Amino acid sequence: MKLVIHDLKKEEWEKIARDYPDAEVVTDNGNMKPCVGCFGCWNKTPGECVIKDGYDNMGYLIHHSDEVIVISRYTYGGFSGSVKNVFDRCLAYVLPQFEIVKGESHHQKRYDEIKPFTFIFYGHDISEEEKKNAERYVNAVCTNMRSTVKEVIFRECETETVCKTKDNYSKNDKVLLLNASMRSKNGNSAKLAGELKKLIVKEAEIVNLSKYLNKMSELVKELEDVSTIVLCEPLYVDGLPSQLIRLLEKFQNEYEGGRKKIYVLANMGLYESRQLINLFSSVKQWCAKMNFEYCGGLGVGAGELVGGITEAVKFGKWPTRKIGEGMNRLAEAINTDGKTEDIFAGVNGFPRSLYIAIANSGWKRMAKKNGITEKDLYRQV
């Protein structure tokens, strides 16, 4: 059985459906929920997502397919919001435990197999550089999902929406820190955004994207006047979380305000912050489409450790010294309307092997707390 994940309109899909006889087809029916980052698919109902909206069995579907075909509009170097939503709900396909793969930390396999993925990106005039971005991105996704890229195909399609951004800059000098994590209050993005806010001398406000999931047009409108946005988000399946991609798409389709300065404050669960490269690239590509000014950002590795200790240990001291330095540089750029290069920081002096050992043993404790055994964590569905 082939598994096809796509974002095509019904009539477009019907034109090509005969090429995929007997395929299991996954597409957004309008009710798909974003991943809430609870890790329940690892430590409560291992192998299955806890959100029962019809997209809870993605790990099962991938495992039981012979190959996976992904058809997506080329969107800022990766998948459209709806295809990315499906990928964010695929976490259960791998295990929570880390191991070293190709010199970097990644998740262990739940299933003893290497699933082949074919990616078909469609878009208007996709440049050679954009093709390279997409290839780098899907390779990262497959490394993370312990799968393999069979083929990457690019298809030309009709003209895409051209943004209507005005030439002047938006007037309100307020800094908007947009927390794009669904763990709005106690998440690591929220904690890091809180630390950054302390260093910003201008008026600054943290806004949670989770409050606007069903009214993103309203948010786009509300942000029209704001001159500076800091996108604060976790790395999800090597890219931006789907709810943020959906917002960025909304901007491209509906925004009619002035230019903006865009900064990034991203964090991730794995150890090496360089794995955030595709996320940074996506924001840059979105800025280019919107005629917004990309002004740099800070990428933080080992985010669960960093978020977990921010209250217990003074932020900016060991082991978050390098992250604190990066945060100061980012704040300085924001305070002076300036730019910074992209800064990739981690928990220097805190060995990767120790981080992995602590993370891996933590899942056993969580399983016990949730009334399941350590063996259950490895459940195959």
Ligand SMILES: Cc1cc2nc3c(=O)[nH]c(=O)nc-3n(C[C@H](O)[C@H](O)[C@H](O)COP(=O)(O)O)c2cc1C
């Ligand atoms: C669906 C999903 C996908 C994730 N994918 C990645 C990933 O590709 N690489 C990584 O390092 N961490 C990944 N993580 C871990 C998060 O980036 C990490 O837990 C982060 O600290 C969460 O931030 P938050 O608390 O602000 O949501 C993923 C988490 C979830 C829930």
